[in-house]
Amino acid sequence: MNTPSLKHLLTALPKAELHVHLEGSIEPSTVVELAARHGVSLTVEKAAACYAPGDFLQFIEAFKWVTSLLRGPADYALIARRFAESLRRQNVLYAEVTVSIGIMFRRKQDPEANFSALREAASQVPGVRLAWIFDAVRQWGANAAAEVAQIAAQLRSPDIVAFGVGGDELALPARELRHVYEYAASQGLHRLIHAGEIGGPESVRDAVEILGAERIGHGIGVMRDERTMDFLAARGIPLEVCLTSNLRTGALARQLGRDSAGYQQHPLASFFRRGLPVTLSSDDPAMFETTLSTEYLQAHRMGLTPVELVHIAEASFQHAFLPIQEKNALLKAFHSGRAALGLV
Numbered sequence: 001m002n003t004p005s006l007k008h009l010l011t012a013l014p015k016a017e018l019h020v021h022l023e024g025s026i027e028p029s030t031v032v033e034l035a036a037r038h039g040v041s042l043t044v045e046k047a048a049a050c051y052a053p054g055d056f057l058q059f060i061e062a063f064k065w066v067t068s069l070l071r072g073p074a075d076y077a078l079i080a081r082r083f084a085e086s087l088r089r090q091n092v093l094y095a096e097v098t099v100s101i102g103i104m105f106r107r108k109q110d111p112e113a114n115f116s117a118l119r120e121a122a123s124q125v126p127g128v129r130l131a132w133i134f135d136a137v138r139q140w141g142a143n144a145a146a147e148v149a150q151i152a153a154q155l156r157s158p159d160i161v162a163f164g165v166g167g168d169e170l171a172l173p174a175r176e177l178r179h180v181y182e183y184a185a186s187q188g189l190h191r192l193i194h195a196g197e198i199g200g201p202e203s204v205r206d207a208v209e210i211l212g213a214e215r216i217g218h219g220i221g222v223m224r225d226e227r228t229m230d231f232l233a234a235r236g237i238p239l240e241v242c243l244t245s246n247l248r249t250g251a252l253a254r255q256l257g258r259d260s261a262g263y264q265q266h267p268l269a270s271f272f273r274r275g276l277p278v279t280l281s282s283d284d285p286a287m288f289e290t291t292l293s294t295e296y297l298q299a300h301r302m303g304l305t306p307v308e309l310v311h312i313a314e315a316s317f318q319h320a321f322l323p324i325q326e327k328n329a330l331l332k333a334f335h336s337g338r339a340a341l342g343l344v
Contacts, residue, residue: 006297007293007297009306010309013341014333015093015293015316016316016320017095018281018316018319019098020095021284023066023099024287025082025083028048029044029047030078030079031066031069034075034079035069037075038071053248054250056249056250056251067100072109073114073118076117076118077117077118080122087128087130087292090291092128092292093129093333093334094128094129095131096130096132096162097133098164100137100166101115101135101151102135102140102147103137105147106137106140112151115160119132119157130159131160131320131321131322132160134148134160134163136163136166137165138167138168139168139172142176142180145177146180149184149187160189161321162321163181163190164192164194165193166193166194169194169198169203174207174210175210178210181213191211191212191213192214192240193217194217195219195221196219197219197221201221201225204219208231214237215238216239217240218240219232219240219241220239220241220252220255222276229274229276238278238319239271239279241278241279242280243266243302244298245282245283245284246266247262263298268304272304272308277319279316280295280312280313280316296309318331
């Protein structure tokens, strides 16, 4: 009898993903399909070339280009269904998926119609549950962010679990967003934000102390300050770690003050062993040519043991924005699945 490879085990391990962008999940073949819908001639090779590694600003430009091909509900339904199918193949039981509502508003689209279509399409894929995080773009200002928070509250969907802000974290001080986050909290929305991706530890501390963020997207900048790491550990604020993303955007190299960086320089293992709550995600999987299962395999290659990876996988369920009964049901399925694989 053949012994399953670690790659197989990590793919089969039940997982949750808490930091992944719907628009960043669009595979080059789907980009070509979207382009054809709108009269744009494009090859898979050209689409893939637009995803080539670069710096953070190059990534932002690629993201803007891809989202320019999302022009209505049918397009969002297509990418949501394809993404849900990808998650099912990796045995992802649950994902909280960020969707860029701020971009929909900027492009004069109807967020309610788009959301209804993508939600319905994703729900048709069995074996994986998707919840949604409505995301604003930081560099577009507080008024635009408030618009996103308001539509999230108005739709009152049980599948909209949080409000977040992405984009360039250096473009707007956290204090400018305080009233938006206070409104989101008053409407029962969970709150998170990208911080400490290219910004320093002070960006993460501001996110927690000023905005009341309950999770931090990326957060690798805290590697530069032990007090901030201890602060997060004491408060139980998890970091949504995205290994390949941090390399592909140049964020890790920037934090290290180097021209380049590799997986072995990533602080994930030191964060985990220090007691910081961490989860593992893929961020923009198609754009960064990765998957959640690949991220787990990379973490193992960095020195994390299978037992440590199981603990990180469990943390992804524990830190989900779900009612306790639903969270416990997913944790039960997780423990049953990892036991069947012989992973303690």
